[in-house]
Amino acid sequence: MEVNCLTLKDLINPKQARLELAIEDGENAQKENIFVDRSRMAPKTPIKNEPMDLSKQKIFTPERNPITPVKLVDRQQAEPWTPTANLKMLISAASPDIRDREKKKGLFRPIENKDDAFTDSLQLDVVGDSAVDEFEKQRPSRKQKSLGLLCQKFLARYPSYPLSTEKTTISLDEVAVSLGVERRRIYDIVNVLESLHLVSRVAKNQYGWHGRHSLPKTLRTLQRLGEEQKYEEQMAHLQQKELDLMDYKFGERRKNGYPDSQDQQLLDFSEPDYSSSSANSRKDKSLRIMSQKFVMLFLVSKTKIVTLDVAAKILIEESQDTPDHSKFKTKVRRLYDIANVLTSLALIKKVHVTEERGRKPAFKWIGPVDFSSSELKRETYGKIQVCARQRLVRYGSFNTVQTSERMERKVISEPSSPYREEQGSGGYSLEIGSLAAVYRQKIEDNSQESTSISKRVVSTAGSSDTSLPVDSEYCVNPLAHQVFSVAQDLPALSMQNSLNGQVGIPLAPVSSNVESMKPALLAGQPLVYVPSTSLFMLCASLREEPFPESCSEGDGRSLEVPPTVGLSLAPSSQKRLCEDRKPWEEHEPATKRQSQELEDSPLSLVMPKKPSDSIDPASGKTMGNRGSVFLEDTRVNGPHPAVEEVLGNATANCFVSSEGGNPSRNADTEMPSKENESTKEPSLLHYLYVQSPAGLNGFNVLFSGSQTPHTVGPSSGQLPSFGVPCMVLPSPTVGPFPVVYSPAMPVPISSAPGTLPNTGPVNFSLPGLGSAAHLLLSPAAMINPKSSTLTSADPQLQGQPSLNLSPVMARSHSVIQPESPVYVGHPASVVKLQQSPVPVTPKSMQRTHREMFFKTPGSLGDPVLRRRERNQSRNSSSAQRRLEIPSSGPD
DNA sequence: CTCTCCCGCCACCCG
């Protein structure tokens, strides 16, 4: 098994990627979700033990990838049957970038295992080229030892959502040895995890792994407690006051009657399931308590951003400690520890808040927000959103649709591309998001505009940043199924375009490239790929996280379909959703709002870029809507086609900016729309590729973002329609399916935007779908493909929709028959999906997915058991500290 | 310089 490690050999390309590495590492936590197998796969014992590995490693891999993550890779080769493994293999084989990434991973881990270190040294010799690697290896940076990274590794060992049947026991000694750290460090991790009930102490040196199943519940509880504690008020108070270090303020607050929360026990881990009462025995759970409180702060915060100083102050106050500087300092240290773990869990990400006083380290909650509904759903949703957003930002446009496999590869490789340079700085885990740096400028610009908001979040280069970095993480391994971007690496292109607000993208010649993008969908078309479940989630989630419940019930005209259905994408629905937005948001400046929306709604990115307002008087209402919908706002405000706008905004919002950064962007948003410009772009088509979640019966839908949704919908008067041309593609998982393409209207580009003929909504059903899958696509004004510059792609579209399909589709191609129903020229106004009488819960969906994608014979094995085998060797004699493995090397 | 936060001493506590 460990032997597999050899795989690393692949990693020949050094340069790439830090990002990737970082991402992966950062993602680990998430990966768990995705690669459920991983945990299982990962041997309990450190690979290092294996002589074989070492030797092999020397030979093949320069890096030492001993532990978990790496193992996977190795494993993969060894055990292809695992879905994950297969995937990885493919990826690694396919993309050098990936290899690099893997390598890097190894780098990070090396320290842990002596053997590894040893190996490394040897390897170094072997691998001559990787000077970089070498230097990195030689100096295990602090980052490599960081708690966050360690936590990721730790998490990687266990499935996020373990089967109820499987009970995983964590042996601290074993873990410590495995991860090559002293046990003390493990305590830090475990304590935080325990605070969230991801684990519970079962016995001495033994913890039980529960996974995230109950996380929503726990969060809900914490939120409630936080509310009871009036943390929000406290935070507001503190923030307002801008206390310096420890302020006497504390005293004031108390006076004010803020609860002195002495309840150190908080949740008290009284959770029935796992935590044994014994766990409580320990009085001192301060780290756990702190962790819970820290989380509570996020949960009660509207902004979801908590600065460390505020958190520390509150904690100190509660603990009734004398607010001395040293205390504060200590608290902050602990908070960092906690934050590292939480970051690894993808619950928070690091940001910086700029206040009058200056920049303050802070963290933003990025975990699930709506605990009321299914946790998974929420989690997924959040992640998806992020992903989508990121995708858009990063890949303003894509040229083609790729197969799912392809996509995956892509994703992996992505990080390397354009942004690589920036990665260097960041925090280990967050480095992923080095993109942040790129975008930072944007963000700042945006922030400035939002005066109402005292704070602005700025991504930190090094650390994760705001959205992007983290996002990237998500993207990589968000949910059970990852979200992959389909886009090719068209770095400069997409970004620039988006920034410019011009979609005028050079038509990608690529379209035909079989390898890269098998089905060349539309050349020069931006494509967004959304994970199956994601779509579903996305739609539902358009609303703000904080106020999930607010989800619109839909205006009369709104979609028939419940929001949950992914198809709710229709602009109208979005609009509704937007309207539902949180109250507080409304006060914010438009810019802010937009950014928010964009961030929150990935779909928005997809939105059609159409000539704005001119479009339709009726829709002109959009304005009336207050631009609640970002789309609308975008349009209205945006000078350019919606898409571009969106992209641009997204960029800005996401804090993404090209290196060159197009600061001016901000202004654009505010600026009155320029209809004229809009006319230019119609040609460009943007597609949103949605892989259907279980709920959709494996349907994949492509939405063309080029269209202007708004314009279309209302006209029909019946249903709000998508303005987007879309293609429905059978998912790989599903058997061969007919491809449905809603043809764009044959409207000449030249035609005035507003004039676009609106075809009525088309309603059609797909036979292949389970029960009655109904797709209603509203024909948005369609652009005449040919007319557009993109023409190259057009023929394909018209001629053979199937061709356009992603690789996945490609498979099914054969299946697809000419006769297969292709709906061209029919705009669908609304899609109604009814797959099964019973609504699919997010959870179930996720599971399903996971299984579908990653389930493999091997994967199913019971990890726990395996792990079990290993532990034993904990030598009682060894002092706690002994456990640590010398980073320097064996000996 | 500030921000982070690793490291490990050493006090608690439990069995």
Add this chain to the structure above:
DNA sequence: CGGGTGGCGGGAGAG
């Protein structure tokens, strides 16, 4: 009492 836990803060890497 021995050993598991984990508070705590010095001090150094990273930026």
